[in-house]
Amino acid sequence: MEESIRINLIHKFLNKETSESETAEILNWVSASEENREEFRKAHEIFQLSKRNQFQSEIDIDMAWNKLNSRMPQLKDKPKIVYLDIFRKVAAAVLIVLAVGFGSIWTNDYFFGGLKSAIIQFEAPKGEKSKIVLADGSLVWLNSQTILKYDALNPRKVSIVGEAYFEVKTDRANPFEVSTASGMKVKVTGTKFNLRNFTGESCVETTLDEGEVIIEGINSEQLTVLKPGQQARYDIQSNRLNVSEVSTEIYSLWKNNELRFADISFSELIPRIERWYGVSIEFDSGISNKDRFTMTIKTESLRELLNMMKLTSKFNYDINGAQITIHAK
């Protein structure tokens, strides 16, 4: 290739104007020798430099920074209460496990530098559920819009606003305690239970799957010892408790990512739907309870679910906010 033709061809190539065969020719040429590649690099450098200023002026650095900033995991520390991301949740848990493992003197005086308390707060935002492993190995699932707080120096004493499911690690010597804004407390040694007390609700509902829990009233007086299969409804106004037998699994359905039914009747289905969607359903006695339903709900809306059920069962429904009415056709 003659030099003046070649220099032009390289330029055309860099401009992406060469035909396939011309590009192949360039590829052969650069593959042939280091000398050729060096010549290409020189031509490329001129090509680059002759547009560099323009290229630079076309970049909007502020826009680029905003774009990057929106992709950066945000880290806004609050003075006392900390919203932890996953990484820091794990780090905090590990640190606390270490601290507990190395004994309380070290924990208090060395690690926390004599701090009296270190409040850790977890919050599951609206529409999101989260699962937390506490330093003692206990598991806590937080329902949407639920806040769990505890002192890092004493992770077996937590407080809750909202709804949470606990799987508490057994430790007879060191009872696990859940307190609520109402003053009612649940004390356990090792157990699985669901606790619900959203702001504005008039009662605290504790539903026991396994183990045993002690429910204490506002003055730390023992109100009852709950057995598996029982639900305690604590009335905040009167500081009184009402215990009943329930199908406990319905009350912790929310912590799963999907809801499965196999061959169940209308009347069994309704409370499950109420819990899953957080609605209240009224249905008239004309509805046949003979229809059986088998389904899995993941992301379906309530309307989608009801329409699906209507395919096999005869009813109509009205949705009015969180109030659903179902009537026979």
Add this chain to the structure above:
Amino acid sequence: MRITENLKSNEELAFEILFRKYYVRLCCFANKFIANSAESEEIVQEVFLNIWKKRNHLKFDNEIRPYLFKSVQNLCFNFIEHKKVTDNYYSVIEAVYKNQTEEFNNYETVLYNELQLRVDNAIESLPEQCRKIFQMSRQDGLKYAEIAETLGLSVKTVETQMSRALSKLKEELKDYLVILIVCLFLN
């Protein structure tokens, strides 16, 4: 809360300064290999995102410079690796630069900046029509046929003028380019 105090807002500030200092340069550097400004910016964004994720192990000072360029170059070559299957343009780029692992050491040195100035001057000193055609090609991004049409010339004439411009630039910048390319090998 002490546990999480290790992430200071100072760190965010240092990161932003670093970003503003290097972003444009790195985009230019990436664009040399990628020849696509949007993709180049995307690659540089990814590099900054990665160093933000690794901020606990990195210091946001000037020592990080080689790391930045190296990361951009690596991502560019990943990009090229995928693209070359369907586009021979990238096969050529890979063949020319694959083993130039320390390419960035030269980038934006005093010599390089001087070269930039030389290029600008050399373009200015081209004969008028020659310069016009060269700028339409480089700065306005027009194809030879488009330049020919705009100026009412034949494509052949445009090509001839481009050859003149390129040969002249090459001649004027010869010494710099030799030093620059030699430096690449010494590195």
